[in-house]
Structures are given as C-alpha cells and as structure tokens.
Amino acid sequence: MPHCIEEASSGRSRCRGCGGKIAKGAQRFGERVDNPFGDGEATYWFHLTCAALMRPEPMLSTLEGAEGCVPSSDALLALAKAGIEYRRLPRLMRVERASSGRARCRSCRELIEKETWRFAVAMFEDGRMNPIGFLHVGCSQNYFDTADVLPRVDLLQPDLSGAERADVANALATQAPPQAVHTAEAAGPSVAKAVEAPASLAKKRSKA
DSSP: OOOOOEEOOOOOOOOTTOBBBBOOOOEEEEEEEEOTTSSSEEEEEEEEEHHHOHHHHHHHHHHHHHHSSSSTHHHHHHHHHHHHHHHTGEEEEEEEEEESSSSTTTTOOBOOOTTTTEEEEEEEETTTTEEEEEGGGGHHHHHOOOSSHHHHHHHHHHTOOHHHHHHHHHHHHHHOOHHHHHHHTOOOOOHHHHHHHHHHHHHHHHOO
C-alpha cells in the first residue's frame, strides 16, 4: 500500500521523528514499509512537519499525490525538497548547549567545548531516529552544505527563547572554513582517518 496522510483516529500513536504524541484528529503521515517482524506491512506515523523534515522522499511523493488536500502543503513541500537537495539536513534533530567537552564534531572532528551551542544529529534506522553524534553550529555549511538551518530549528524547537535563538544565529553567522574531512566522510572512516593523519602528525612534530 502507498504511504498516506490521514487524521489520527486516537491520541495513542507517537511520532517516529520527534517521539511526541500525535493528537487525536490531527493530520499525520504514515510511512508504510515491509513488516520487520513478520509478514505484511508496518506503518510508521509522523507529525506532518516531522515527516517533511526527517523523511523527505516518502513525504514528497505523498504530498505531490495529495496536492491541495493537505493543510500548509506548500510549506511542507518546500521542507521536503530542501531535505532532498541537502541530503544531510534530515539528520538535524535539535540545538543545545554542550553538556561536556568530550564530544567531537562530525564535520571537523574537533572537540566541542562545554556550554557552546551544538547540533544533535540522527539517522532514520530501524523505524526511528537514532542519534549519531553532534556538530559545531559553525560547521553547518561544511556538514549540511548549507548554513540556512535556523528555520528548521524554529520548527523543531519552538520553545527556544529569543536570546537563545539570537545566540544560535550568531554562531551560524560564523562558519568554519571548508574541511577536507567533510568530503571524505561519505567514503568511509578509513578515508577520513587518512585525511586527519597529516594534522595529527603535525601536532606530534610540534611537540617534539
């Protein structure tokens, strides 16, 4: 069966994107997949906005087949198309202050200083968004291929205060220079390590 958009028949289902409940009567997106636990199919439910943000390809195909029948369809289409154009954008989950200085940025591989703003990123696997790490806010261009991510943050975290949003906007305005590691990441860990090796070697030589 094709994916669907319908009204939630109860308030029991949870969004596979944000994890929040989908209110009874609210429009929801159902992504239909082969049942991983047996025969038949399974349906993963999402808030419409979460589906556009995190599952752009199935959401786009469904919206195009239901044009004019879905509230805010133009805005949802734009979100889904952006997620397809910039293939890592659907990984963005939230912005937060780093709770420690131990996590490394997935783009530049440097430590993310405690209390600085960082993006948490995740990938959709096994029917849910699974965390894969963190990212300097200033590495957005390198990792996502775009620094225009604040509108997505607004949708993901509408409870951010004005001061917090301004801090994130300032961090986004100061983008890191291009990183070779970003290009190598798609080729696998071994290539990324090879790119990092000269910098590590340089540090050792400077200590010597």
